[in-house]
Amino acid sequence: MNLKTAEVEKSSHLDYFNIAISVDCVIFGYDKKELEILLIKSDLKEFEGMWSLLGDLIKPNEDIESAPYRVLKERTGLEDVYLEQVHTFGSLNRHPSGRVITTAYYSLIDINHHKLQLTHNEVHWHKVGDIKKLAFDHKLILDTCLQRLRQQVMEKPVIFNLLPEKFSLRELQDLYQAILGIQLDRRNFRKKIALKEWLVDLDEMEDNVPHRPGKLYKVKLDLKPKSAKKKKKLIAFVS
Amino acid sequence: MNLKTAEVEKSSHLDYFNIAISVDCVIFGYDKKELEILLIKSDLKEFEGMWSLLGDLIKPNEDIESAPYRVLKERTGLEDVYLEQVHTFGSLNRHPSGRVITTAYYSLIDINHHKLQLTHNEVHWHKVGDIKKLAFDHKLILDTCLQRLRQQVMEKPVIFNLLPEKFSLRELQDLYQAILGIQLDRRNFRKKIALKEWLVDLDEMEDNVPHRPGKLYKVKLDLKPKSAKKKKKLIAFVS
DNA sequence: ATACAAATATGTACTATAAACACATTGATT
DNA sequence: AATCAATGTGTTTATAGTACATATTTGTAT
Known part of the structure; x- marks a missing residue:
């Protein structure tokens, strides 16, 4: 993209910067022969009682690739795991509070071996098969990441994080x-x-x-x- | 991502919204047995004389998936082509004028059949093999998209846009x-x-x-x- | 017209991977 | 000692990948 400094300044805080960017993490776990995913209770009134992915806005001073590692670290205490970018979602009305574009990453962690520091008591594991609906477009994001995981599972040795x-x-x-x-x-x-x-x-x-x-x-x-x-x-x- | 309305408002135009989002299009063409790509002269002084991908900031009221179609239409007059999202790039300093995160798409068009309306006279086709360097991180984006194209070429009938x-x-x-x-x-x-x-x-x-x-x-x-x-x-x- | 050049059209043998499928073995439990 | 439950292993068939050579068709040059 070409963008003159002057143009940036002219449009700054008017139009183009009215879009926020987040990352969302689809964190897969595995327990008792079932694939699970880590979810958090949505704190938006529009999605009251619904579950959503772990995510956060990207900080102005962090690389986009660092953001999902930070989110994962903050939410679970985990570092040094496989994390892969999957897709960026940016439908106009995907977020009720404003324009937010999000980039989805997936990750795999061993539920039992790494004891999570689930400080947020609203963070829980859910069986992937049971999930019918999530807040925002998170069900779509989950499905997209699961599809990617299924593609990659035979090509790369990614899943060994899920086993002892x-x-x-x-x-x-x-x-x-x-x-x-x-x-x-x-x-x-x-x-x-x-x-x-x-x-x-x-x-x-x-x-x-x-x-x-x-x-x-x-x-x-x-x-x-x-x-x-x-x-x-x-x-x-x-x- | 969970984001309370109050939080959005508090941080609005201060931190998180200081990031702009663009799309960049890697438009492949084919002529005389060579793969080519459509480039535009960079108009940034930092990249004077260098070539860059066709891209633009996402408009506040357009879906992210619509943006590359718009860019392609504006730059080449083309519609109704195959366009696929490849990856989102967001290194901290990838854009000299400010924080810009970009989502890359690739597309394939027939150079000879569809006569482009190259209104911008700084838009030209270049042989992919000759490209050593581009403005911004566009060489990385090109390489990533080329890799994706090579993956997909046997799986999906994508390349027929390149032939009469x-x-x-x-x-x-x-x-x-x-x-x-x-x-x-x-x-x-x-x-x-x-x-x-x-x-x-x-x-x-x-x-x-x-x-x-x-x-x-x-x-x-x-x-x-x-x-x-x-x-x-x-x-x-x-x- | 003849010979030549240049590209089309086609098939077979070998190898590797995928899929379907059954039986003997081990260790724990009763 | 008998039973249960899971491990461990091999063959056959079908399909796809790879390497490789010869006859055929058209246009062109002589």
């Missing part, structure tokens, strides 16, 4: 099934996961299961931070 | 090669395109080529508006 350090293949498969909302064949699933080479066999066994215990695995260390594997499709097209 | 009504398979392959930046095997390319079932055989032959003419094809009518095929990967995962 050590996990069995059954636990991993249960997680995939919760995210994708479908049942998977165990043998084919294991083959596919093996191909990815994301896991390290720990030579340990599950414990405290009322049946034959399975082997335990962990994620390969070098995958933990982040990894981009975008070129796959392209390479597949080279002949 | 009737085209040969060679012309189509040349286009793919220009976008992907690689050479493709003709036989495998044809097989792959045939699998997509995007084309209609017109039973006509090329004309005015100095060699054996090829068959002409057009895009299936029902694909022209838009088509979402996002579920492919997911289905592939069901076993």
Whole structure:
């Protein structure tokens, strides 16, 4: 965008700056074989009693990419997680109090392992499957982020934030099934996961299961931070 | 995002509204076997002589999704094209005149067929391969959009806007090669395109080529508006 | 008219991945 | 010792990806 300084000054605080910008975080968790999402009670009278995503206005002195990390930190105490921008929503009337454009990010955290400091007592986990309606256009945002998560789940090792350090293949498969909302064949699933080479066999066994215990695995260390594997499709097209 | 009306009013025109929002359009064209992009001379003194993307501030009364269509219309006279949101860029100092967050869209138009009304005489086509540097963070935006285009090119029938009504398979392959930046095997390319079932055989032959003419094809009518095929990967995962 | 140049059109063998599917094994519980 | 519940594993079939060569058609130059 081209914008002369003079133009900015002329229009400043008149028209164009009458739009606020926020980020909203779709924070997925996982518990008891169900995909969950962290929500907060809306404090707008228009949406009284309804739940909404965790979000905040972007501060004038922060990068847009920093904002969702800050929100996540403030709301849950968590840092150092995978966060990805998904889409920017800016319908005219999406916010009843004024013009607010919001950029949505998604994130995945382990509900049980990281104990959240849920200082706001109006912040709670909800089963994604149960959510029919949210404040603002947050249901649309959730759906968009869930769709993105489902796309990425086989391409990148993103979901290991949802599991404890050590996990069995059954636990991993249960997680995939919760995210994708479908049942998977165990043998084919294991083959596919093996191909990815994301896991390290720990030579340990599950414990405290009322049946034959399975082997335990962990994620390969070098995958933990982040990894981009975008070129796959392209390479597949080279002949 | 939750935002009380009172809060909005309190902070209005002080902090949070000191951020402007723009859209930038990465408009791809295609000519003489090269992928091109439409650029405009920057009118900022900081970027004197440099080229930048076509963009504009979002108007207070327009949806964010409408803005890139308006920009495209204003700059090129074109309507009714494929436009897709790619990413929102909001580094602190990306704009020298103030805080501006921008949402990038990409679009594909046929340079030769639609005669642009290039009223702004500082708007010109540039070969994508030649672009080393642009004003602002526009080179980053271009790269991001090009990456997205390359991803989508095999999944969705998006690129037919870059070709005339009737085209040969060679012309189509040349286009793919220009976008992907690689050479493709003709036989495998044809097989792959045939699998997509995007084309209609017109039973006509090329004309005015100095060699054996090829068959002409057009895009299936029902694909022209838009088509979402996002579920492919997911289905592939069901076993 | 003939030969040549340049591009079209087409098929097969090999490999890799996807999908459907069944049975023996282990450990805990009774 | 028998039962239960889940683990662990392999084969077959179908589909898609990749590498690769030859005959055909048209225009052009001689």
